[in-house]
Amino acid sequence: MHKQSIASLAQGLRQGDFSSEELTRHFLDRIHRYNGALNCFITVTEEVALADAREADRRLRAGEAHALTGIPLAHKDIFCTDGVRTSCASRMLDNFIAPYDATVIQSFKAAGAVMLGKANMDEFAMGSSNETSYYGPVGNPWDTARVPGGSSGGSAAAVAARLAPAATGTDTGGSIRQPAALCGLTGLKPTYGRVSRYGMIAFASSLDQGGPLALTAQDAALLMNVMAGFDEKDSTSIDQPVPDYCAALDQPLDGLRIGVPREFFGDGLDAAVGELVQAAIGQYQRMGAAIVEISLPNTRYSAPTYYVVAPAECSSNLSRFDGVRYGYRCEDPVDLMDLYKRSRGEGFGAEVKRRIMIGTYALSAGYYDAYYLKAQKLRQLISDDFKKAFVEVDVIMGPTTPTTAFAAGDKLNDPIQMYLSDIYTIAVNLAGLPAISIPCGFSAGLPVGLQIIGGYFKEAQLLHIAHRYQQETDWHARVPEAFET
Amino acid sequence: MSWETVIGLEIHVQLATKSKIFSAASTAYGAEPNTQACAIDLGMPGVLPVLNGEAVRMAVKFGLAVEARIAPRSVFARKNYFYPDLPKGYQISQYELPIVGLGHLDIHLDDGASRRIGITRAHLEEDAGKSLHEDFHGCSGIDLNRAGTPLLEIVSEPDLRSAREAVAYMKKIHALVRYLEICDGNMQEGSFRCDANVSVRPAGQTALGTRTELKNLNSFRFVERAINLEVERQIDVLEGGGSVVQETRLYDSARDETRSMRSKEEAFDYRYFPDPDLLPVILDEDYIEAVRETLPELPDARRERFMYEYGLSAYEADVLTASREMADYFEAAERASDGETRLTANWVMGDLMGALNKAGLDITESPVSAQMLGGMIRRIGDETISGKIAKQVFAAMWQGEGDADEIIEQKGLKQVTDSGAIEQIIDGILAANPQQLEQYRAGKEKLFGFFVGQVMKATQGKANPAQVNAILKQKLSSS
CATH class of the missing domain: 3.90.1300.10 (Amidase signature (AS) domain)
Structure with a gap:
């Protein structure tokens, strides 16, 4: 079953x-x-x-x-x-x-x-x-x-x-x-x-x-x-x-226009993953789709943009976890500040604390314009790239991830490497678009994903x-x- | 050196919506702690705010009443700080793009002058809960019933020049929000609160001095007192060669002093940013016009109308439009009096207000309704009773003995207007007082009052005074 x-x-x-x-x-x-x-x-x-x-x-x-x-x-x-x-x-x-x-x-x-x-x-x-x-x-x-x-x-x-x-x-x-x-x-x-x-x-x-x-x-x-x-x-x-x-x-795929952004096949992409993704796109071509090379020039700013916006919002969203009304509370707090510091210090793990700190910094007086506001502007540019692309094509295809599954412990202590494993996916969130990942082959026994990005509300497509x-x-x-x- | 005081007020008005600004929980005051706090008010994981349209409507109503620009697009932001009675660790407020922009309000001063006070902005936000520091054995209790109650924060320009002006402005806003029915104005329950930014500068200087912010001013009296204390303190500091520190100060009414809460260096960095859980508030012209049509007659317009329609003085119009309830009372009483406008104004401002003040009652709590008072004044107007007897009738109405007609009937207070009867009584009195009659005729005209008094005494005050005067005059001069 x-x-x-x-x-x-x-x-x-x-x-x-x-x-x-x-x-x-x-x-x-x-x-x-x-x-x-x-x-x-x-x-x-x-x-x-x-x-x-x-x-x-x-x-x-x-x-x-x-x-x-x-x-x-x-x-x-x-x-x-x-x-x-x-x-x-x-x-x-x-x-x-x-x-x-x-x-x-x-x-x-x-x-x-x-x-x-x-x-x-x-x-x-x-x-x-x-x-x-x-x-x-x-x-x-x-x-x-x-x-x-x-x-x-x-x-x-x-x-x-x-x-x-x-x-x-x-x-x-x-x-x-x-x-x-x-x-x-x-x-x-x-x-x-x-x-x-x-x-x-x-x-x-x-x-x-x-x-x-x-x-x-x-x-x-x-x-x-x-x-x-x-x-x-x-x-x-x-x-x-x-x-x-x-x-x-x-329904048949006839007339489908597939955009393939050149930025998604550059440095950092594992060769075997790249080949399998290209092969899948070739399969679509055989099934009746037209392939169009496109460019999403601002997607290279996705990671820095994302790692300002997401931590900024999380730093505020996670403030409610303060040990006052529910959740973890430290033992025997001596005063309010102690309650906050130890409940949050002991209740959150390292990555969560890292992001809360990044986000708090990005929203601080004097830094807000340089980080949060700038990131919002970049976010708009990234969205605009997609908007332009969807005039020419119906969907965009590329790899979901730069590599197959990595070994446990490999990137845990290297946040930048870890963050780069989402390099092809985060632009989609910044633009609010729908996207799907489907299996398109195996490399050394490990699955590889093909990402298909669509226009707003094109989930059915x-x-x-x-x-x-x-x-x-x-x-x-x-x-x-x-x-x- | 002479000093000029500069004051700006931030007034927090609790909007009279039935439910909270971002949740469906009730806003009613005085419930058992935490019985009116739903998952959203408690800041539970995963919950989301949904804006209460009624709060928006009330804010727009206020904006229109102060002739402010209503923002076609306003944005809710998060003000981040930790406090136990702030469940989410941030307050949802409006920061860069408030719903109400620049407006103004005219205040009328005691000397008859009026001044236009700028209103910088008014923005919507949610209230926090309350921390309770008693009865928790070394801990604090948190009551989140108030968390999420809608507030409109009204920020004035630094246009106020004295504590009295500040109070006049605050009273004007207080009256306005009650006229608009967007706030119950109850200061004891915290529905109407005020912070004051105060600074002084040498007279003639245009640059502003360093300001302090006074908190906890929850009555008109405290506002005046705290500002005066702070102005004196700042002048003392400056005249002593020191400088004023920018800080937040708390007014302690029990000790009658202001004291430092935190300095600018200790001030929080609130890390404002647009709340991603809420969409911008977009208001089109049709919406704004629809709200405009619901505006009642505003206090200033009503004050003007009272002056030309009822012929009242500026002072009288001020007093009688100080609150919507007062103005409504006057107009209802005036209608019931059958055109006795002057008498109605005198009675409302005189005997009625005197009695209310003495009993510590508000106009809405008056035991004598506008209908009853007007009905009584009508009986003065049609000469059923005299003004003097009316005081007796009023006292009886106050005691709940019925309306004027019932009391006049029961107590037999109807004025005697039968000339024959009055003449008979006068004849009797003249006959009984030959000595005074002789003195009067010899030129001691003061004794006229004596005869009037005797007639009134004989009729228990019920004889029509005008008739008594006329008949008496005629009798004394003849023969």
């Missing part, structure tokens, strides 16, 4: 081949078997899962089922889940039981999906290797000595090892697409404002966006049908009709383009050997 896509599991449930409870127990068993090796779950919500499954079976029998009813899912531990610990992989929230459901969680509950547990991640989503988690690093199912990527590393590893049919993630600078690429999955970062951020613990509010990690584009489309939509509780969510993301998956490729290839269907059975 664990090798099937959601689309086929949903069919099995409907036909009565198995019940949701059986399906859920199957995945829970796998989690018990493999989580020790991977550490991809922070919390396994076995009781919740079985209760969800029984309710789903009732709905299935009653004919009230939605496409996702009875399908088990893992949720990144950044989404608040009522009555369940929501830790954001931080000591700060190790004791935090959320008092409400995030809108995304509510939507999945309403659809009848089953929650298997809360997936590991980089602390407060800050990291690209899942090594900053308070609960320890996550192994990549393709080679457990390597990182799964981050920050949605637990979600990606869980799906890649078939411990969950699909998972939710969040993407601030590549946190869905990069782990999807490194674990051989399909990961979609929707247009900013397409998926509600309510109840998704904020890292950088103007960049954060929730989305699915799945085995196939079709499965990602099924999840998007539930996740996407306007939410009056999120002022930045956009009130636009949500299409049926599954409706146009099979991205899923369609990805789906067509997956009809012609089987990279997405490969299972890491150690987790086959």
Whole structure:
């Protein structure tokens, strides 16, 4: 059962081949078997899962089922889940039981999906290797000595090892697409404002966006049908009709214009990764698409821009973790300042503290114009590059990451190297565009991701383009050997 | 050397919305601690603010009332600092782009002069909670009921030149926000608060002196007192050869002093930046015009109208339009009095205000309604009772004994206007006092008052005074 896509599991449930409870127990068993090796779950919500499954079976029998009813899912531990610990992989929230459901969680509950547990991640989503988690690093199912990527590393590893049919993630600078690429999955970062951020613990509010990690584009489309939509509780969510993301998956690609930015194939890109990505683009050409070389000259400023904007916002977003109302509080504070200093000093990990300090500095009097304001201007220039490109082309393709999964510990003490692993993904967040990463081959046994970037609200098109490729290839269907059975 | 005082005020007006500025929790005052704080007010992980449209409407109403420019685009920013009663570690406020731009307000001074005071800006923001330092055994309690209550911070230009002007301006703003029904004006509950920026400079100098900011001025009296104390202190410092330090000072009403809270060097760097959780507020002309149509008659316009429509003096118009409730009361009473405008003004400003002051009551708490007072004045006008008897009727109404007509009826206070009856009484009195009559006729005209008094005494004050005078005069001069 664990090798099937959601689309086929949903069919099995409907036909009565198995019940949701059986399906859920199957995945829970796998989690018990493999989580020790991977550490991809922070919390396994076995009781919740079985209760969800029984309710789903009732709905299935009653004919009230939605496409996702009875399908088990893992949720990144950044989404608040009522009555369940929501830790954001931080000591700060190790004791935090959320008092409400995030809108995304509510939507999945309403659809009848089953929650298997809360997936590991980089602390407060800050990291690209899942090594900053308070609960320890996550192994990549393709080679457990390597990182799964981050920050949605637990979600990606869980799906890649078939411990969950699909998972939710969040993407601030590549946190869905990069782990999807490194674990051989399909990961979609929707247009900013397409998926509600309510109840998704904020890292950088103007960049954060929730989305699915799945085995196939079709499965990602099924999840998007539930996740996407306007939410009056999120002022930045956009009130636009949500299409049926599954409706146009099979259309032909004729006339599709693909832009290939020369900036995405320069220094720093691993040669083998570059070749596989070019080969995938060649495949699209054979399928009827036209290839256009384009330029995104300002994307070279993406990393410096991102590493001002994101830390600035996080420095403010994380101020609420002060040891006063919830979360970690230091032992026996002598006064208020001591309470703040030690609660935050002991509650946050090194990377989180680094970013809070960078952000605090960037927003300080006298530096604001030189850093934050300048970064906002660059952000506009980066957006404009994309806007110009989308006059000529329908989508933009390139590598998701410069290399395949790197060894655990490799970049942990070199933040600049770590930050560069998101070099192709962060411009998309700065521009607020949607983008998907799909598997397009293997290099030395490790998956390689193709990134496809679309115009605003073109998620359906991205899923369609990805789906067509997956009809012609089987990279997405490969299972890491150690987790086959 | 003579010194000039320069004052600018920052007034925090709590907007009278039902729910908070960024959440659906109630803003009602006085609930049990933390019962009116939802996940958003508590700054729970993952929550997001959603702007209350009513707060925007109220801010625009104020802006229009002070003839300010309403920003077509305003932006919420985060003011970052740590404090236990500030749940998110930042306050959502407006910084570079406030909703209300440059406006002005005219204040009327006691000497009859009026001055135009500039209003720099007014911006929307959320209030913080409260820290409670008693009864927590070495800890502090936090009550977040007030967190997220909408505030409009109104910042004046440094146009005020004395504590009295500052108070006049503050009272004017206080009256205005109540006229506009955007604030209940309750200073005890903190709905209307004020900080003052105060500096002095040698008379004639144009450059501003170094200012201090006075906090905790929660009554008109404290504003005046604290500013005067601070001006004296600054002049003492300067005349002693020292210089004023830019700092924040707290007014302690119990000790009647201001003292330093923090200096400029210790001032926070608030790291303002636009709040990425909220979109800019975009207001078009149609919206602004729609709000303009809901504006009531404003205090200055009403004051003008009171002068030409009712023939009141500037002073009377000032007093009677000092609050919307007062002006409404006067107009209702005037209508009920059937055109006795002058008498109504005198009664409201005289006996009624006197009684209210004595009882420590507000006009809205008056036991004598405008209808009742007007009804009584109407009976003076139609000569049912005399002005003197009216005082008796008023006292009875105040005691809750009914309206004027009921009291006049019950107590038999109706004026005697029957000439025959009055003549009869006068005849009796003249007959009973031959000696005084003789003296009067011999030229001691002062005794006229004596006879009037005797008639009034005989009629328990109910005889119509004009008739008594006329008949008496006629009787004394004849025969």
